[in-house]
Amino acid sequence: TWRLGDFAEETINRIREQVGSDRVICGLSGGVDSSVVAALLARAIGPQLSCILVDNGLLRKDEERAVVEEFSTHFKTDLHVVKGEDRFLAQLAGIVDPQEKRRRIGHEFINCFKEEADKIEDAKYLAQGTLYPDVIESGASADGPADTIKLHHNVGGLPEELGFDLIEPLRDLFKDEVRQLGLQLGLPEEIVWRHPFPGPGLAVRCLGEVTRDKLEMLREADAIVVGEIKAAGLYRSTSQAFAVLLPVQSVGVMGDSRTYDNAVCVRCVNTDDFMTADWSHLPHDLLSRISTRIINEVKGVNRVVYDISSKPPATIEWE
């Protein structure tokens, strides 16, 4: 049996008072923040909650499954999954510029979300997983360069034009507090400890044009990176670990024949605040297993490289 801490209990009471008998929509992204918001709301006002998960086709392997399972079986919320893969891929066809990719994904996300939200009658509130660092960052970057380095797009960034009143129960919390809260609320470790993932998803890790085939390669390679790091017991001591599909082919040999295939970069960083980061000094035998498995198991990849750049001057993501 779980016991709620004071914060959870007070927040649940506050949500009940604020919402009354109205309906709340909550966007689920697959990440920890939106899952914790949904879990809080499920406890507070269960039957008045509707969740929307936009599957943009750019999620990590098994990411949607875990969240759908949690919120349809455990919390039993009214869950709307928007199958948007085709629409997002159509928007991304032929687009190479990273900012344009982000812009199109953000735009399509809002379209998908809005269409689904319109089907939910009597919704008055929108719940978002805005954290304290987001509050500070958006204030600080209003006229600074921070938000022009990369256009950010989040579930937590739906525009006011949707016409809902906002509920942001995590506004005073840091990430580690959100994780503790998630555990108290009974969310599984798989969701609670998941590394952060950018809103534009695998699109910014699939360099150059995004296609279904490239996403498939990237998704498999990424699952190997994460799986091996977990198996080595290092997932929680690294901040982010993932694969990037490079827009490069190189020559290799396979048996008696020559290959000319894709290269995957493994990116793994340690950071406290994601503003600066050091590349993770992973054990060589782990890197070796990751490389061997990707090359053996992911068709179309014949080379794996490890990113040893720190932030700054490199960023964590490649786009």
Ligand code: XMP
């Ligand atoms: P960079 O690449 O700028 O990333 O060093 C810093 C952190 O932000 C994440 N990131 C995003 N998160 N929407 C998000 O929600 C985005 O558009 C986005 N872009 C980058 C990145 O994964 C890292 O944790």
